[in-house]
Amino acid sequence: MTANVLFAGRPDAWPAYEPLLRAEFARLGVPANLRNEFAPEEVDYIIFAPNGPVSDFTPFTRLKAVLSLWAGVEKITPNASLTVPLTRMVDSGLEQGMTEWVAGHSLRYHLGMDTHILDQNGRWEPKAPPLAKDRNVTVLGLGALGTASAQALAALGFQVSGWSRTQKEIEGVSCFAGADGLKEALAKAEIVILLLPDTPATENTLNAETLAMLPRGAKIINPGRGPLIDDGALLAALDSGQVGHATLDVFRIEPLPPEHPYWAHPNVTVTPHIASETRESTAAEVIAENIRRAEAGEPLLHLVDRSLGY
Incomplete structure:
Protein backbone atom coordinates (compact mmCIF):
# COMPACT_ATOMS: atom_id res chain seq x y z
CA MET A 1 0.00 0.00 0.00
CA SER A 92 24.42 13.00 11.45
CA GLY A 93 24.55 16.45 9.83
CA LEU A 94 22.94 18.12 12.82
CA GLU A 95 25.32 16.34 15.21
CA GLN A 96 28.40 17.14 13.13
CA GLY A 97 27.49 20.81 12.79
CA MET A 98 26.86 21.20 16.51
CA THR A 99 30.04 19.34 17.42
CA GLU A 100 32.13 21.58 15.17
CA TRP A 101 30.58 24.78 16.58
CA VAL A 102 30.94 23.67 20.20
CA ALA A 103 34.52 22.50 19.71
CA GLY A 104 35.44 25.73 17.94
CA HIS A 105 34.13 28.02 20.66
CA SER A 106 35.50 25.81 23.42
CA LEU A 107 38.96 25.97 21.83
CA ARG A 108 38.55 29.72 21.39
CA TYR A 109 38.06 30.08 25.14
CA HIS A 110 40.69 27.48 26.02
CA LEU A 111 43.37 29.10 23.85
CA GLY A 112 42.44 32.66 24.82
CA MET A 113 42.01 33.59 21.17
CA ASP A 114 39.93 36.72 21.83
CA THR A 115 42.90 38.37 23.53
CA HIS A 116 45.01 38.09 20.40
CA ILE A 117 42.25 38.66 17.83
CA LEU A 118 40.19 41.39 19.49
CA ASP A 119 42.43 43.03 22.09
CA GLN A 120 45.92 43.59 20.68
CA ASN A 121 46.69 47.15 21.87
CA GLY A 122 50.42 46.70 21.22
CA ARG A 123 50.86 44.27 24.11
CA TRP A 124 53.41 41.47 23.90
CA GLU A 125 52.43 38.82 26.45
CA PRO A 126 53.98 35.45 25.50
CA LYS A 127 51.90 33.33 27.89
CA ALA A 128 50.83 29.96 26.52
CA PRO A 129 47.52 28.41 27.61
CA PRO A 130 47.42 25.17 29.59
CA LEU A 131 47.04 21.89 27.75
CA ALA A 132 43.52 20.58 27.24
CA LYS A 133 44.13 17.85 29.82
CA ASP A 134 44.32 20.60 32.45
CA ARG A 135 41.09 22.30 31.41
CA ASN A 136 37.71 21.25 32.86
CA VAL A 137 34.69 21.44 30.56
CA THR A 138 31.12 20.55 31.52
CA VAL A 139 28.33 19.73 29.07
CA LEU A 140 24.82 20.15 30.46
CA GLY A 141 22.56 17.81 28.52
CA LEU A 142 23.67 14.40 27.27
CA GLY A 143 21.21 13.70 24.48
CA ALA A 144 22.47 13.03 20.97
CA LEU A 145 23.99 16.50 20.49
CA GLY A 146 25.40 16.77 24.01
CA THR A 147 26.93 13.31 23.86
CA ALA A 148 28.52 13.96 20.46
CA SER A 149 29.96 17.26 21.67
CA ALA A 150 31.23 15.80 24.96
CA GLN A 151 32.93 12.92 23.13
CA ALA A 152 34.58 15.30 20.66
CA LEU A 153 35.95 17.47 23.48
CA ALA A 154 37.18 14.39 25.33
CA ALA A 155 38.95 13.28 22.15
CA LEU A 156 40.75 16.64 22.12
CA GLY A 157 42.05 15.84 25.59
CA PHE A 158 39.81 18.01 27.79
CA GLN A 159 38.66 16.84 31.19
CA VAL A 160 34.98 16.53 30.32
CA SER A 161 32.05 16.20 32.70
CA GLY A 162 28.48 15.80 31.62
CA TRP A 163 25.18 16.27 33.42
CA SER A 164 21.71 15.03 32.57
CA ARG A 165 18.44 14.52 34.40
CA THR A 166 18.93 10.74 34.26
CA GLN A 167 22.23 8.95 34.75
CA LYS A 168 24.26 8.26 31.60
CA GLU A 169 27.43 6.31 30.92
CA ILE A 170 29.72 7.76 28.22
CA GLU A 171 33.29 6.62 27.68
CA GLY A 172 35.78 9.38 28.47
CA VAL A 173 33.16 11.57 30.16
CA SER A 174 32.46 11.84 33.89
CA CYS A 175 28.67 11.68 34.04
CA PHE A 176 26.48 13.20 36.74
CA ALA A 177 22.73 13.37 37.31
CA GLY A 178 20.22 14.99 39.63
CA ALA A 179 20.49 18.11 41.77
CA ASP A 180 23.59 16.96 43.67
CA GLY A 181 25.19 15.88 40.42
CA LEU A 182 24.61 19.31 38.89
CA LYS A 183 26.46 20.98 41.75
CA GLU A 184 29.38 18.58 41.34
CA ALA A 185 29.43 18.99 37.55
CA LEU A 186 29.58 22.79 37.85
CA ALA A 187 32.08 22.99 40.71
CA LYS A 188 35.19 22.66 38.50
CA ALA A 189 33.71 23.79 35.18
CA GLU A 190 35.93 26.39 33.54
CA ILE A 191 33.78 26.17 30.40
CA VAL A 192 30.07 25.24 30.55
CA ILE A 193 28.14 24.19 27.42
CA LEU A 194 24.33 24.04 27.49
CA LEU A 195 22.67 21.43 25.26
CA LEU A 196 19.56 20.63 27.29
CA PRO A 197 16.08 20.54 25.79
CA ASP A 198 13.68 23.38 26.54
CA THR A 199 11.19 22.03 29.07
CA PRO A 200 9.64 23.40 32.28
CA ALA A 201 12.16 21.30 34.21
CA THR A 202 15.18 22.82 32.43
CA GLU A 203 14.13 26.48 32.34
CA ASN A 204 16.71 28.68 34.11
CA THR A 205 19.08 25.79 34.72
CA LEU A 206 21.73 28.48 34.94
CA ASN A 207 20.42 30.95 37.50
CA ALA A 208 21.90 33.00 40.33
CA GLU A 209 22.33 29.93 42.52
CA THR A 210 23.91 27.64 39.93
CA LEU A 211 26.09 30.37 38.42
CA ALA A 212 27.54 30.90 41.92
CA MET A 213 28.60 27.22 41.93
CA LEU A 214 31.05 27.84 39.07
CA PRO A 215 34.72 28.72 39.52
CA ARG A 216 35.11 32.48 39.29
CA GLY A 217 35.65 33.60 35.71
CA ALA A 218 34.08 30.54 34.08
CA LYS A 219 32.95 30.80 30.46
CA ILE A 220 29.42 29.97 29.23
CA ILE A 221 28.52 28.60 25.78
CA ASN A 222 24.81 28.22 24.96
CA PRO A 223 23.88 26.65 21.61
CA GLY A 224 20.94 24.80 23.20
CA ARG A 225 17.86 26.88 24.05
CA GLY A 226 17.44 30.46 25.27
CA PRO A 227 15.27 29.71 28.33
CA LEU A 228 18.00 27.52 29.83
CA ILE A 229 19.56 30.70 31.21
CA ASP A 230 18.14 33.32 33.56
CA ASP A 231 19.25 36.35 31.56
CA GLY A 232 19.20 38.76 34.49
CA ALA A 233 21.28 36.41 36.62
CA LEU A 234 23.82 35.91 33.83
CA LEU A 235 24.19 39.65 33.25
CA ALA A 236 24.75 40.16 36.99
CA ALA A 237 27.34 37.37 37.05
CA LEU A 238 29.11 38.90 34.05
CA ASP A 239 29.16 42.32 35.70
CA SER A 240 30.60 40.91 38.91
CA GLY A 241 33.24 38.77 37.16
CA GLN A 242 31.77 35.51 38.45
CA VAL A 243 31.31 34.62 34.78
CA GLY A 244 34.16 35.77 32.57
CA HIS A 245 32.43 35.62 29.20
CA ALA A 246 29.38 34.13 27.52
CA THR A 247 28.89 33.04 23.92
CA LEU A 248 25.16 32.81 23.21
CA ASP A 249 23.58 31.42 20.06
CA VAL A 250 19.96 31.09 21.24
CA PHE A 251 17.61 33.47 23.02
CA ARG A 252 14.12 33.71 24.48
CA ILE A 253 13.19 36.11 21.68
CA GLU A 254 14.72 35.70 18.24
CA PRO A 255 16.01 37.67 16.49
CA LEU A 256 17.54 39.16 19.63
CA PRO A 257 16.03 42.67 19.98
CA PRO A 258 18.52 45.48 19.20
CA GLU A 259 17.99 47.01 22.63
CA HIS A 260 18.83 43.80 24.52
CA PRO A 261 21.81 44.34 26.89
CA TYR A 262 23.60 41.28 25.51
CA TRP A 263 24.47 43.19 22.35
CA ALA A 264 26.39 45.92 24.14
CA HIS A 265 27.94 43.87 26.92
CA PRO A 266 31.74 43.64 26.49
CA ASN A 267 31.81 40.08 27.81
CA VAL A 268 29.07 38.61 25.62
CA THR A 269 29.39 37.21 22.11
CA VAL A 270 26.08 36.93 20.25
CA THR A 271 25.77 34.56 17.32
CA PRO A 272 22.50 34.43 15.31
CA HIS A 273 21.27 30.86 15.99
CA ILE A 274 23.82 29.29 13.67
CA ALA A 275 25.41 26.62 15.86
CA SER A 276 23.77 23.91 13.80
CA GLU A 277 20.80 23.32 11.57
Missing part, protein backbone atom coordinates in the same frame (compact mmCIF):
# COMPACT_ATOMS: atom_id res chain seq x y z
CA THR A 2 1.30 3.46 -0.92
CA ALA A 3 1.63 5.91 1.97
CA ASN A 4 0.56 9.50 1.44
CA VAL A 5 3.26 11.78 2.84
CA LEU A 6 2.62 15.51 3.28
CA PHE A 7 5.61 17.86 3.38
CA ALA A 8 4.54 20.59 5.81
CA GLY A 9 7.83 22.34 6.37
CA ARG A 10 8.60 25.89 5.38
CA PRO A 11 7.29 26.32 1.81
CA ASP A 12 10.61 27.52 0.40
CA ALA A 13 12.29 24.34 1.71
CA TRP A 14 10.13 22.09 -0.49
CA PRO A 15 12.27 22.37 -3.66
CA ALA A 16 15.37 21.24 -1.74
CA TYR A 17 13.70 18.40 0.15
CA GLU A 18 11.50 16.97 -2.61
CA PRO A 19 14.20 15.28 -4.77
CA LEU A 20 16.14 14.08 -1.73
CA LEU A 21 13.10 12.51 -0.09
CA ARG A 22 11.99 10.86 -3.33
CA ALA A 23 15.47 9.42 -3.79
CA GLU A 24 15.52 8.04 -0.24
CA PHE A 25 12.06 6.48 -0.58
CA ALA A 26 13.23 4.80 -3.78
CA ARG A 27 16.48 3.61 -2.21
CA LEU A 28 14.65 2.07 0.75
CA GLY A 29 11.86 0.65 -1.38
CA VAL A 30 9.18 2.68 0.42
CA PRO A 31 6.05 3.14 -1.72
CA ALA A 32 5.25 6.75 -0.88
CA ASN A 33 3.18 9.43 -2.56
CA LEU A 34 5.00 12.63 -1.55
CA ARG A 35 3.37 16.05 -2.00
CA ASN A 36 3.30 19.45 -0.36
CA GLU A 37 -0.50 19.59 -0.70
CA PHE A 38 -3.09 16.93 0.19
CA ALA A 39 -6.65 16.76 1.37
CA PRO A 40 -6.12 16.31 5.14
CA GLU A 41 -8.20 13.12 5.34
CA GLU A 42 -5.86 11.45 2.82
CA VAL A 43 -2.60 11.99 4.74
CA ASP A 44 -0.75 9.13 6.46
CA TYR A 45 2.41 10.96 7.53
CA ILE A 46 3.34 14.62 7.99
CA ILE A 47 6.90 15.87 7.58
CA PHE A 48 6.61 18.86 9.87
CA ALA A 49 8.19 22.12 10.97
CA PRO A 50 6.49 24.67 13.25
CA ASN A 51 7.13 27.42 10.69
CA GLY A 52 5.23 25.43 8.05
CA PRO A 53 1.54 25.61 7.09
CA VAL A 54 0.08 23.05 9.54
CA SER A 55 -0.86 23.91 13.11
CA ASP A 56 -4.12 21.99 13.62
CA PHE A 57 -3.85 18.22 13.22
CA THR A 58 -7.54 17.54 13.84
CA PRO A 59 -8.53 17.23 10.13
CA PHE A 60 -5.88 14.56 9.52
CA THR A 61 -8.14 11.67 10.45
CA ARG A 62 -5.96 8.80 9.21
CA LEU A 63 -2.63 10.26 10.32
CA LYS A 64 -0.13 7.68 11.61
CA ALA A 65 2.82 9.84 12.72
CA VAL A 66 4.31 13.33 12.60
CA LEU A 67 8.01 13.53 11.74
CA SER A 68 9.63 16.78 12.82
CA LEU A 69 12.44 18.39 10.85
CA TRP A 70 13.60 20.18 14.01
CA ALA A 71 15.67 18.81 16.87
CA GLY A 72 13.71 20.89 19.37
CA VAL A 73 10.05 19.99 19.80
CA GLU A 74 9.00 22.43 22.53
CA LYS A 75 6.80 24.28 20.03
CA ILE A 76 5.03 21.07 19.00
CA THR A 77 4.49 19.03 22.16
CA PRO A 78 1.92 21.41 23.75
CA ASN A 79 -0.35 21.07 20.68
CA ALA A 80 -3.43 19.25 21.98
CA SER A 81 -4.59 18.40 18.45
CA LEU A 82 -1.53 16.18 17.95
CA THR A 83 -2.46 12.71 19.22
CA VAL A 84 -0.28 10.45 17.04
CA PRO A 85 3.39 9.55 17.61
CA LEU A 86 5.85 12.41 17.15
CA THR A 87 9.53 12.03 16.24
CA ARG A 88 12.22 14.68 16.44
CA MET A 89 15.17 15.20 14.13
CA VAL A 90 18.40 13.51 15.12
CA ASP A 91 20.72 13.16 12.16
CA THR A 278 19.01 20.47 9.90
CA ARG A 279 20.78 19.43 6.71
CA GLU A 280 18.37 18.40 3.98
CA SER A 281 20.37 15.41 2.74
CA THR A 282 20.84 13.70 6.09
CA ALA A 283 17.39 14.71 7.34
CA ALA A 284 15.80 13.07 4.29
CA GLU A 285 17.55 9.81 5.21
CA VAL A 286 16.10 9.87 8.74
CA ILE A 287 12.58 10.77 7.59
CA ALA A 288 12.47 8.07 4.92
CA GLU A 289 13.82 5.44 7.31
CA ASN A 290 11.18 6.29 9.90
CA ILE A 291 8.36 5.98 7.37
CA ARG A 292 9.82 2.65 6.23
CA ARG A 293 9.84 1.53 9.87
CA ALA A 294 6.28 2.66 10.50
CA GLU A 295 4.99 0.89 7.40
CA ALA A 296 6.86 -2.27 8.41
CA GLY A 297 5.51 -2.17 11.97
CA GLU A 298 8.95 -1.46 13.46
CA PRO A 299 9.66 1.03 16.30
CA LEU A 300 10.16 4.63 15.22
CA LEU A 301 13.54 6.29 15.71
CA HIS A 302 13.80 9.35 17.98
CA LEU A 303 10.28 9.05 19.33
CA VAL A 304 9.31 11.98 21.57
CA ASP A 305 8.11 11.35 25.11
CA ARG A 306 5.61 14.18 25.32
CA SER A 307 5.36 13.90 29.11
CA LEU A 308 9.05 14.86 29.29
CA GLY A 309 8.95 17.26 26.37
CA TYR A 310 11.72 15.65 24.29
Whole structure:
Protein backbone atom coordinates (compact mmCIF):
# COMPACT_ATOMS: atom_id res chain seq x y z
CA MET A 1 0.00 0.00 0.00
CA THR A 2 1.30 3.46 -0.92
CA ALA A 3 1.63 5.91 1.97
CA ASN A 4 0.56 9.50 1.44
CA VAL A 5 3.26 11.78 2.84
CA LEU A 6 2.62 15.51 3.28
CA PHE A 7 5.61 17.86 3.38
CA ALA A 8 4.54 20.59 5.81
CA GLY A 9 7.83 22.34 6.37
CA ARG A 10 8.60 25.89 5.38
CA PRO A 11 7.29 26.32 1.81
CA ASP A 12 10.61 27.52 0.40
CA ALA A 13 12.29 24.34 1.71
CA TRP A 14 10.13 22.09 -0.49
CA PRO A 15 12.27 22.37 -3.66
CA ALA A 16 15.37 21.24 -1.74
CA TYR A 17 13.70 18.40 0.15
CA GLU A 18 11.50 16.97 -2.61
CA PRO A 19 14.20 15.28 -4.77
CA LEU A 20 16.14 14.08 -1.73
CA LEU A 21 13.10 12.51 -0.09
CA ARG A 22 11.99 10.86 -3.33
CA ALA A 23 15.47 9.42 -3.79
CA GLU A 24 15.52 8.04 -0.24
CA PHE A 25 12.06 6.48 -0.58
CA ALA A 26 13.23 4.80 -3.78
CA ARG A 27 16.48 3.61 -2.21
CA LEU A 28 14.65 2.07 0.75
CA GLY A 29 11.86 0.65 -1.38
CA VAL A 30 9.18 2.68 0.42
CA PRO A 31 6.05 3.14 -1.72
CA ALA A 32 5.25 6.75 -0.88
CA ASN A 33 3.18 9.43 -2.56
CA LEU A 34 5.00 12.63 -1.55
CA ARG A 35 3.37 16.05 -2.00
CA ASN A 36 3.30 19.45 -0.36
CA GLU A 37 -0.50 19.59 -0.70
CA PHE A 38 -3.09 16.93 0.19
CA ALA A 39 -6.65 16.76 1.37
CA PRO A 40 -6.12 16.31 5.14
CA GLU A 41 -8.20 13.12 5.34
CA GLU A 42 -5.86 11.45 2.82
CA VAL A 43 -2.60 11.99 4.74
CA ASP A 44 -0.75 9.13 6.46
CA TYR A 45 2.41 10.96 7.53
CA ILE A 46 3.34 14.62 7.99
CA ILE A 47 6.90 15.87 7.58
CA PHE A 48 6.61 18.86 9.87
CA ALA A 49 8.19 22.12 10.97
CA PRO A 50 6.49 24.67 13.25
CA ASN A 51 7.13 27.42 10.69
CA GLY A 52 5.23 25.43 8.05
CA PRO A 53 1.54 25.61 7.09
CA VAL A 54 0.08 23.05 9.54
CA SER A 55 -0.86 23.91 13.11
CA ASP A 56 -4.12 21.99 13.62
CA PHE A 57 -3.85 18.22 13.22
CA THR A 58 -7.54 17.54 13.84
CA PRO A 59 -8.53 17.23 10.13
CA PHE A 60 -5.88 14.56 9.52
CA THR A 61 -8.14 11.67 10.45
CA ARG A 62 -5.96 8.80 9.21
CA LEU A 63 -2.63 10.26 10.32
CA LYS A 64 -0.13 7.68 11.61
CA ALA A 65 2.82 9.84 12.72
CA VAL A 66 4.31 13.33 12.60
CA LEU A 67 8.01 13.53 11.74
CA SER A 68 9.63 16.78 12.82
CA LEU A 69 12.44 18.39 10.85
CA TRP A 70 13.60 20.18 14.01
CA ALA A 71 15.67 18.81 16.87
CA GLY A 72 13.71 20.89 19.37
CA VAL A 73 10.05 19.99 19.80
CA GLU A 74 9.00 22.43 22.53
CA LYS A 75 6.80 24.28 20.03
CA ILE A 76 5.03 21.07 19.00
CA THR A 77 4.49 19.03 22.16
CA PRO A 78 1.92 21.41 23.75
CA ASN A 79 -0.35 21.07 20.68
CA ALA A 80 -3.43 19.25 21.98
CA SER A 81 -4.59 18.40 18.45
CA LEU A 82 -1.53 16.18 17.95
CA THR A 83 -2.46 12.71 19.22
CA VAL A 84 -0.28 10.45 17.04
CA PRO A 85 3.39 9.55 17.61
CA LEU A 86 5.85 12.41 17.15
CA THR A 87 9.53 12.03 16.24
CA ARG A 88 12.22 14.68 16.44
CA MET A 89 15.17 15.20 14.13
CA VAL A 90 18.40 13.51 15.12
CA ASP A 91 20.72 13.16 12.16
CA SER A 92 24.42 13.00 11.45
CA GLY A 93 24.55 16.45 9.83
CA LEU A 94 22.94 18.12 12.82
CA GLU A 95 25.32 16.34 15.21
CA GLN A 96 28.40 17.14 13.13
CA GLY A 97 27.49 20.81 12.79
CA MET A 98 26.86 21.20 16.51
CA THR A 99 30.04 19.34 17.42
CA GLU A 100 32.13 21.58 15.17
CA TRP A 101 30.58 24.78 16.58
CA VAL A 102 30.94 23.67 20.20
CA ALA A 103 34.52 22.50 19.71
CA GLY A 104 35.44 25.73 17.94
CA HIS A 105 34.13 28.02 20.66
CA SER A 106 35.50 25.81 23.42
CA LEU A 107 38.96 25.97 21.83
CA ARG A 108 38.55 29.72 21.39
CA TYR A 109 38.06 30.08 25.14
CA HIS A 110 40.69 27.48 26.02
CA LEU A 111 43.37 29.10 23.85
CA GLY A 112 42.44 32.66 24.82
CA MET A 113 42.01 33.59 21.17
CA ASP A 114 39.93 36.72 21.83
CA THR A 115 42.90 38.37 23.53
CA HIS A 116 45.01 38.09 20.40
CA ILE A 117 42.25 38.66 17.83
CA LEU A 118 40.19 41.39 19.49
CA ASP A 119 42.43 43.03 22.09
CA GLN A 120 45.92 43.59 20.68
CA ASN A 121 46.69 47.15 21.87
CA GLY A 122 50.42 46.70 21.22
CA ARG A 123 50.86 44.27 24.11
CA TRP A 124 53.41 41.47 23.90
CA GLU A 125 52.43 38.82 26.45
CA PRO A 126 53.98 35.45 25.50
CA LYS A 127 51.90 33.33 27.89
CA ALA A 128 50.83 29.96 26.52
CA PRO A 129 47.52 28.41 27.61
CA PRO A 130 47.42 25.17 29.59
CA LEU A 131 47.04 21.89 27.75
CA ALA A 132 43.52 20.58 27.24
CA LYS A 133 44.13 17.85 29.82
CA ASP A 134 44.32 20.60 32.45
CA ARG A 135 41.09 22.30 31.41
CA ASN A 136 37.71 21.25 32.86
CA VAL A 137 34.69 21.44 30.56
CA THR A 138 31.12 20.55 31.52
CA VAL A 139 28.33 19.73 29.07
CA LEU A 140 24.82 20.15 30.46
CA GLY A 141 22.56 17.81 28.52
CA LEU A 142 23.67 14.40 27.27
CA GLY A 143 21.21 13.70 24.48
CA ALA A 144 22.47 13.03 20.97
CA LEU A 145 23.99 16.50 20.49
CA GLY A 146 25.40 16.77 24.01
CA THR A 147 26.93 13.31 23.86
CA ALA A 148 28.52 13.96 20.46
CA SER A 149 29.96 17.26 21.67
CA ALA A 150 31.23 15.80 24.96
CA GLN A 151 32.93 12.92 23.13
CA ALA A 152 34.58 15.30 20.66
CA LEU A 153 35.95 17.47 23.48
CA ALA A 154 37.18 14.39 25.33
CA ALA A 155 38.95 13.28 22.15
CA LEU A 156 40.75 16.64 22.12
CA GLY A 157 42.05 15.84 25.59
CA PHE A 158 39.81 18.01 27.79
CA GLN A 159 38.66 16.84 31.19
CA VAL A 160 34.98 16.53 30.32
CA SER A 161 32.05 16.20 32.70
CA GLY A 162 28.48 15.80 31.62
CA TRP A 163 25.18 16.27 33.42
CA SER A 164 21.71 15.03 32.57
CA ARG A 165 18.44 14.52 34.40
CA THR A 166 18.93 10.74 34.26
CA GLN A 167 22.23 8.95 34.75
CA LYS A 168 24.26 8.26 31.60
CA GLU A 169 27.43 6.31 30.92
CA ILE A 170 29.72 7.76 28.22
CA GLU A 171 33.29 6.62 27.68
CA GLY A 172 35.78 9.38 28.47
CA VAL A 173 33.16 11.57 30.16
CA SER A 174 32.46 11.84 33.89
CA CYS A 175 28.67 11.68 34.04
CA PHE A 176 26.48 13.20 36.74
CA ALA A 177 22.73 13.37 37.31
CA GLY A 178 20.22 14.99 39.63
CA ALA A 179 20.49 18.11 41.77
CA ASP A 180 23.59 16.96 43.67
CA GLY A 181 25.19 15.88 40.42
CA LEU A 182 24.61 19.31 38.89
CA LYS A 183 26.46 20.98 41.75
CA GLU A 184 29.38 18.58 41.34
CA ALA A 185 29.43 18.99 37.55
CA LEU A 186 29.58 22.79 37.85
CA ALA A 187 32.08 22.99 40.71
CA LYS A 188 35.19 22.66 38.50
CA ALA A 189 33.71 23.79 35.18
CA GLU A 190 35.93 26.39 33.54
CA ILE A 191 33.78 26.17 30.40
CA VAL A 192 30.07 25.24 30.55
CA ILE A 193 28.14 24.19 27.42
CA LEU A 194 24.33 24.04 27.49
CA LEU A 195 22.67 21.43 25.26
CA LEU A 196 19.56 20.63 27.29
CA PRO A 197 16.08 20.54 25.79
CA ASP A 198 13.68 23.38 26.54
CA THR A 199 11.19 22.03 29.07
CA PRO A 200 9.64 23.40 32.28
CA ALA A 201 12.16 21.30 34.21
CA THR A 202 15.18 22.82 32.43
CA GLU A 203 14.13 26.48 32.34
CA ASN A 204 16.71 28.68 34.11
CA THR A 205 19.08 25.79 34.72
CA LEU A 206 21.73 28.48 34.94
CA ASN A 207 20.42 30.95 37.50
CA ALA A 208 21.90 33.00 40.33
CA GLU A 209 22.33 29.93 42.52
CA THR A 210 23.91 27.64 39.93
CA LEU A 211 26.09 30.37 38.42
CA ALA A 212 27.54 30.90 41.92
CA MET A 213 28.60 27.22 41.93
CA LEU A 214 31.05 27.84 39.07
CA PRO A 215 34.72 28.72 39.52
CA ARG A 216 35.11 32.48 39.29
CA GLY A 217 35.65 33.60 35.71
CA ALA A 218 34.08 30.54 34.08
CA LYS A 219 32.95 30.80 30.46
CA ILE A 220 29.42 29.97 29.23
CA ILE A 221 28.52 28.60 25.78
CA ASN A 222 24.81 28.22 24.96
CA PRO A 223 23.88 26.65 21.61
CA GLY A 224 20.94 24.80 23.20
CA ARG A 225 17.86 26.88 24.05
CA GLY A 226 17.44 30.46 25.27
CA PRO A 227 15.27 29.71 28.33
CA LEU A 228 18.00 27.52 29.83
CA ILE A 229 19.56 30.70 31.21
CA ASP A 230 18.14 33.32 33.56
CA ASP A 231 19.25 36.35 31.56
CA GLY A 232 19.20 38.76 34.49
CA ALA A 233 21.28 36.41 36.62
CA LEU A 234 23.82 35.91 33.83
CA LEU A 235 24.19 39.65 33.25
CA ALA A 236 24.75 40.16 36.99
CA ALA A 237 27.34 37.37 37.05
CA LEU A 238 29.11 38.90 34.05
CA ASP A 239 29.16 42.32 35.70
CA SER A 240 30.60 40.91 38.91
CA GLY A 241 33.24 38.77 37.16
CA GLN A 242 31.77 35.51 38.45
CA VAL A 243 31.31 34.62 34.78
CA GLY A 244 34.16 35.77 32.57
CA HIS A 245 32.43 35.62 29.20
CA ALA A 246 29.38 34.13 27.52
CA THR A 247 28.89 33.04 23.92
CA LEU A 248 25.16 32.81 23.21
CA ASP A 249 23.58 31.42 20.06
CA VAL A 250 19.96 31.09 21.24
CA PHE A 251 17.61 33.47 23.02
CA ARG A 252 14.12 33.71 24.48
CA ILE A 253 13.19 36.11 21.68
CA GLU A 254 14.72 35.70 18.24
CA PRO A 255 16.01 37.67 16.49
CA LEU A 256 17.54 39.16 19.63
CA PRO A 257 16.03 42.67 19.98
CA PRO A 258 18.52 45.48 19.20
CA GLU A 259 17.99 47.01 22.63
CA HIS A 260 18.83 43.80 24.52
CA PRO A 261 21.81 44.34 26.89
CA TYR A 262 23.60 41.28 25.51
CA TRP A 263 24.47 43.19 22.35
CA ALA A 264 26.39 45.92 24.14
CA HIS A 265 27.94 43.87 26.92
CA PRO A 266 31.74 43.64 26.49
CA ASN A 267 31.81 40.08 27.81
CA VAL A 268 29.07 38.61 25.62
CA THR A 269 29.39 37.21 22.11
CA VAL A 270 26.08 36.93 20.25
CA THR A 271 25.77 34.56 17.32
CA PRO A 272 22.50 34.43 15.31
CA HIS A 273 21.27 30.86 15.99
CA ILE A 274 23.82 29.29 13.67
CA ALA A 275 25.41 26.62 15.86
CA SER A 276 23.77 23.91 13.80
CA GLU A 277 20.80 23.32 11.57
CA THR A 278 19.01 20.47 9.90
CA ARG A 279 20.78 19.43 6.71
CA GLU A 280 18.37 18.40 3.98
CA SER A 281 20.37 15.41 2.74
CA THR A 282 20.84 13.70 6.09
CA ALA A 283 17.39 14.71 7.34
CA ALA A 284 15.80 13.07 4.29
CA GLU A 285 17.55 9.81 5.21
CA VAL A 286 16.10 9.87 8.74
CA ILE A 287 12.58 10.77 7.59
CA ALA A 288 12.47 8.07 4.92
CA GLU A 289 13.82 5.44 7.31
CA ASN A 290 11.18 6.29 9.90
CA ILE A 291 8.36 5.98 7.37
CA ARG A 292 9.82 2.65 6.23
CA ARG A 293 9.84 1.53 9.87
CA ALA A 294 6.28 2.66 10.50
CA GLU A 295 4.99 0.89 7.40
CA ALA A 296 6.86 -2.27 8.41
CA GLY A 297 5.51 -2.17 11.97
CA GLU A 298 8.95 -1.46 13.46
CA PRO A 299 9.66 1.03 16.30
CA LEU A 300 10.16 4.63 15.22
CA LEU A 301 13.54 6.29 15.71
CA HIS A 302 13.80 9.35 17.98
CA LEU A 303 10.28 9.05 19.33
CA VAL A 304 9.31 11.98 21.57
CA ASP A 305 8.11 11.35 25.11
CA ARG A 306 5.61 14.18 25.32
CA SER A 307 5.36 13.90 29.11
CA LEU A 308 9.05 14.86 29.29
CA GLY A 309 8.95 17.26 26.37
CA TYR A 310 11.72 15.65 24.29
